[in-house]
Each structure stands twice: as C-alpha cells, then as structure tokens.
Amino acid sequence: MIRKYVYGTPYPTGTCVIDVPVSNDKPEELEVCCGESGLVFTRMLDRDDIIFGLGENVRGINKRGFVYRSWNSDNEKETEGMTSLYSSHNFLVFSGKNGCFGVFFDDPSDFVFDLGYTDPDKAVMTSRFGDLEVYIITGDGPSDVVKEFRKLIGRSYIPPKWAFGYIQSRFGDVSEDSINEALDEYGRLGMPVDSFCIDIDGLDEFQNFTWHRENFKNPEKFVKEKLEQGIHLIPIVDVAIRKDENPYYISGKAADAFCKGPCGEEFIGYVWPGRCVFPDYFKKSAREWFGHNYQEYLRMGVHGFWNDMNEPSVFASEHGFKRVAELADRTDKNYSFFGFGELKNISALLYDEERDTENFCHEIDGKLVENKRVHNLYGAYMARAADAGFREYNPDMRFLLFSRSSCIGSHRYTGVWLGDNQAWWSCLLLNLKMLPSMNMCGYLFTGADIGGFNENTTDELMLRWLQLGVFTPLMRNHSAWGTRKQELFRFKYRDAMVKTVRIRYALIPYIYSEFVKAAMRNECMFRPLAFDYPSDGRAMRIEDQLMLGGECMIAPVYEPNARGRYVYLPEDMLMVRMRDSDDYDLIRMPAGDHWIELKTEELAFFIRKNCAIPFAKSAERVDRIDYSSLEMTGWCEAPYSYELYNDDGLTNNVGENFVTKLEYTDK
C-alpha cells in the first residue's frame, strides 16, 4: 500500500508514474515538525532496525549509523567521510521487529538523512525547504516494499544487449590508433570486447559533439569500420557548451536554451572547454534542442553515450573569480605565515561548486527558479534530453546511455556509473554494496569504474575487481589521466584477466535474462541476503555477499593477498569456482559457514540448491554468443525450469513473451 503526503509547494518532479491520492491523515510511521534547518521527519529506531536504500552513497548496505546528504556534487574521491556523491536517491526501507515500510522523499533539493548518527536511536531526516511529497510504502518485508516502490516510479531503463559486453575506457589518450591497438591486442589474446568509450580528450578542445582533429582523422569512416568489426564507440557528452561562435552555442542561444542568472542574464561558468553556458534541461524546448545535438552521432552509427559533469560540476564562476580577487586584495601583503595561509585558502574558494551555482537559475513554468530549489534534478533532466534526441532519431530503438549524476526518475531513461572512485580495495567493496541500493532505487544498469578511476591500480586489484565486474550489468574498465594505464593487455596477470572477461561472456545469457526480467517485473537484480532470508539473523546483516537474480549468490574477494574468503550460505548451494569460461569446479555445499579457497585467478559464485542456470560458450562479441548451445548447470533434486529471457537486444520490443523455459534435472 502507498500513501502520499504533501508539504509546502512541491515542484512537480515527474518522478512517479502512478497517481496516488493525497492522504488527509498524518503518517503514523514518522513524526513531522518544523525545525531550524527545515522540515524534519523523525523515526525512533529499535536497536535492531535495519535501514536499506539511498542508492549511490558511501558506507554500508545497512545505512544506519551515519549522515548522508542529497546534494549532487562532483566530489572526486569516494571516501568514507563523504556525505554526498554524484546522485540523490531519497528512498529508504526501515525494517525490524516493528514492521517494515519504505519512504520516498520526492524532494529535488537539499535533504539530510541523519540515520542514527547524532543519536543512535533516531533517524532524523530534514528537508531544507520543506516543499516535497512523501510516499510511504507498506508491504510484507523489504522485497515487497521495494517492488511496490518500483511500480510507483516506473520501469527501469533497458540498454541494448551489446552494452552488457566488456567496455574499454581511458581518460587521457584516446585516438583511432589507441583503440585499434587495444582491439588488436585483445584480439590476439582471444579476449571479448564490445565497446570503447571516448573521453573528453577525444573531442575537439573538450567540446561536445565534436571529434579531436588529430586523434580522429576520419570519424565517419572510423565509426563505420569499427561497426563492421562489431565494435561500438561511446563518446562522452558533458553538460556545458562553450560560449563562443560555435554552432552549438549559436543554435542554443537562438532556442533560448541556456540557464540564466537571477536577472535574466546568461549564467557563465568555467568547465573543461573554458568559458561555458549551461543548458536549461528543465525546459522542454531546451531538452529537445540539446537532444537534437546527438543526431549527427546517431546517424554515423554511434549508438551509446555517457553524460558527464551533470551535477552540474562547475570549476569556477565569473562571480567566484571576482570574490576571490577581492578577498586576495584584502590579505596581509607581508604574507607572513598566516597571510600566506589565508591566500592559499582563498584561491581554493575558486572551486566551490555550491557557491558557484548560487546565482544559477532555471526557467520553470515561465518563472526563474534558483538551482538550489531543484538542484538534484539537473542531471536527471539531462538524461531526458538525451532520450528526447534518441526518440526523435528512432522511437523503436534502444540506445546506450549512462550518466554520472542522477535522481530517482531518471532510472527510466538512463543507466548510471558510480562516479570517480579510487584504485583502492575499499572501493571494490563499496562497489558491491552500492549495487543492491541502486537497484532498490530503480537503477539496474550500473557499475563502477573497474580497477579504479583515480590512483594507480595493481595486477591483483584489477583482477579481483574484474571478478566482481563479471556480474555487474555495466562492465567498464576506466581510469584517469596520469594514472597507470589499465587496458588488460598491459598487466602481468593478463591471461587470468582475459579468462575472467570470457567468463562474463559465458554468463551473459543469464545476466541479460535476469536484468530484463528484473526491469519488467520491478525487481532487484542484486539484493541483500536479508531480502531473501528474512528470518535468518546471520543473513540479515551480511554486507559482503549479494543475491543475484533468482538463482545465484555472489561473494567476491575484496582484500589483497587473499587466497580465499569466508562465505555464509543461508541454504545448501552449489559453488561454481571458475578460472575460465570452460574451466571450473562444481562443489555441493551444505548451508552454514565455509572457508572457500580461491587462488588469485579464481572467482566463485553460488547457485541455490534446486535451481539451475544457463552457461554459454564464450564469444568475441555479445551478438556472437551462441544461444543454441546453452548448457544448464545446477544441483537439483527435482526438475528445475529456468525462465530464460532473450530478445533482439536492439529494439524496444521487450516483454514477457520473450521468456522461454529451460529444463534441468541432475543426471
């Protein structure tokens, strides 16, 4: 059951697809009052209550014990102390002996979740402006509550099937040559690959919808040639447009598509291409104008994109420059120790996103609205702009899109990558923990930068991270300029890495099937064990294993120098320990605790007893996977019938009619 409450004057976010009548009573689950910092929702917590949700955020699957803030920002480092990342996903599930319910705060602005941080026995959730809709969802346990919520927000985005292949990416030196070199090396090693990303260094002076003149001599021909090899190119699209006489600025200006300052003047900020303006995605006409800009790419055969910098990220603003110059002028000119320190601090103010976007407005229903009122929707609306462009080009086709910033609602239009992480073991584990939380909030097509974006990765970290990446719908290896190069052929452990990617391709029929079924049925592809084993006290609090689809459990190694790990099996399971797509052990294991031996080049996952899943032969590209030779693997005392979903992988013709049954019985 869903109840809806309205506070203040909410901005119509377009997040929900079901019209829920407004309740006249007060919510019994939350106490509501006006506080100094905004409208406050409080919930007393039992010591054993668990709180799930919040999508892309730091710390545990159980969010209890820390403070989180919904304020999309370009944070650069995903450390434990951060309170907000690139996205805002205001959905929580409270679960404990006093029952289970979900709450969704449909608030596009500043929102703070103090979940037992200030007071361990209280969840205090504050909306700064108090203009919001609150949905309370009740049901039989977390799975049921999440399903109801997902119905409310509409079906999750489904990318084309080729997007489930391995994606190679690198910020720093992308060119026709670098892509060809990697493709050759991978081909030589027998490694599958489907796509290459093109980062901003592949653009002309970092400008959207262009190609770097030196690095891409003949883009049209190059795209065509790669498509013939079965390879997709995925260019980046940033938010901002350079303010000079380029065609995008000129046409955008003519369409009145850019954000304004409070007096109606153009808002100017500095980002990668220099002095830039920002499209006002809140306006339908601006979305259509921006979306239209993808046309040329689409016509060339570029059918995948990643939208970046859309929190929005602003390096500096014009008024920020002025402020810094004034403050610097006022410092002690002897530059004593303190004077120097002060100057240093002042220049750091140049990069102050929150202040830089202070004067940033959007036109909503003909009125200028300050960004801070609707801040978290900016990136979500950019996804809608891209989608409008895709629909204009071809309404029947699926295109790949993954965004850095998001807000619940954009899950219908885009996937999300989990932002700039580090080549740290802690980020591998964080990647795992974010998966179920993302799914609860509607984001199914998601994954982290495998190997780590910032900092230098290692052979072992890369390999262990790939072993998790085998299961994430978005499987992209990406890293930052200046860091150690991360294409797999560069590593000493490359053979094991290649085999790991081959395992991915062998499992794609299963992964794709579970993904689309989860989208169609409003379910989570990845779940905390607590969702599936609600009466198992051990399973309830497990933070380093996940349920995957209807049949599996994953338990990756996330520590260095390990030769195995402990795994808790809530029921009897079949362990699949794999070295290559056709080299694995099947071990039947009873429920309980186990030490699992896993050499560096081995990964393990588990199939529930009395279930079976299909394995394919690996293939060089997703569309070369042979579905006629799938083999079922399982441990079944009774016959099991697996529901395999498969479709053309390219059109929007998606539906339950593409489910077939694969039967399995133990021989």
Ligand code: MIG
């Ligand atoms: O300010 O395009 O998160 O994936 O490589 C950094 C360059 C801009 C941030 C993205 C990252 C991308 C990088 N971008």
